[in-house]
Amino acid sequence: MTTKNSIAAIVPAAGVGSRMQHNAPKQYIKLAGKTILEHTLAKLSQLPQLSRIVVAISDTDPYFDELPQIDSRVIRASGGKERADSVLNSLFFLEANPPQWVLVHDAARPLVNIDDINTLINECIKANEGGILASKVKDTIKRGHTYSEQTVPRDDLWQALTPQLFKYDELKSALQNALVNGVTITDEASAIEWANKPVKLIAGRSDNIKITTPEDLDLAGFLLNKQQNESAV
Numbered sequence: 001m002t003t004k005n006s007i008a009a010i011v012p013a014a015g016v017g018s019r020m021q022h023n024a025p026k027q028y029i030k031l032a033g034k035t036i037l038e039h040t041l042a043k044l045s046q047l048p049q050l051s052r053i054v055v056a057i058s059d060t061d062p063y064f065d066e067l068p069q070i071d072s073r074v075i076r077a078s079g080g081k082e083r084a085d086s087v088l089n090s091l092f093f094l095e096a097n098p099p100q101w102v103l104v105h106d107a108a109r110p111l112v113n114i115d116d117i118n119t120l121i122n123e124c125i126k127a128n129e130g131g132i133l134a135s136k137v138k139d140t141i142k143r144g145h146t147y148s149e150q151t152v153p154r155d156d157l158w159q160a161l162t163p164q165l166f167k168y169d170e171l172k173s174a175l176q177n178a179l180v181n182g183v184t185i186t187d188e189a190s191a192i193e194w195a196n197k198p199v200k201l202i203a204g205r206s207d208n209i210k211i212t213t214p215e216d217l218d219l220a221g222f223l224l225n226k227q228q229n230e231s232a233v
């Protein structure tokens, strides 16, 4: 029996961080005194409406179990080959006692704003539709490889962020069907779109960056320190 409007978080944290070119997966890089994953989990622990926080971790990850416990709701699940596989594994992990909604948030996005997450949750539950945090594209976008072939009209272009919030049953079936059909899935919304279901776009702060390459670290470290100083006041 699924509790109405119950929400479980899923945190994909099983990547290797190849683009970061670091000797450990990027989610374990320390910024402002804690690992990126600890910062992200500390953010989600500020959401009382989350029943569980499932963290998808590689089975060969030697770091996660060494971290201090952030929140009693945090549970380790097995990651997968790709991000979508890690999310689907986490959905299967929850199937014995499924929530109504799942909030999927990248471990690599520790800067997320709590008010943005609450807005996403409130708007989606009010509309009874899934949705994502996204930020309007601010730059001119070009399509091409080594030469610009096209300037892409940007009036209705958004950059998808996380969290992404969807009904448990809808996301599980959409992800399974998309992956079985060989569809490239880089976020949960792309699976939901493939299933021809609506995805609400909720404007979120553009400093909710995904820490991906080395040049992201200085900015992320500065912003995490700033957030910690602000919350200490």
Ligand SMILES: Nc1ccn([C@@H]2O[C@H](COP(=O)(O)OP(=O)(O)OP(=O)(O)O)[C@@H](O)[C@H]2O)c(=O)n1
Pocket (backbone or CB within 6 Å): 011, 012, 013, 014, 015, 016, 017, 018, 019, 020, 026, 027, 056, 079, 080, 081, 082, 083, 084, 086, 087, 106, 107, 108, 109, 210, 211, 212
């Ligand atoms: N098989 C995977 C791959 C990625 N992720 C997670 O998905 C999030 C976003 O993915 P990305 O930024 O691409 O992380 P990596 O895959 O680790 O980075 P890279 O592509 O540079 O290897 C990260 O928190 C990452 O840990 C995951 O849980 N399982």
Ligand SMILES: C[C@](O)(CO)[C@H](O)COP(=O)(O)O
Pocket (backbone or CB within 6 Å): 083, 106, 159, 160, 161, 162, 186, 187, 188, 210
């Ligand atoms: C889910 C995501 O963060 C939305 O922008 C993005 O698609 C993850 O992509 P990645 O290549 O797995 O980092």
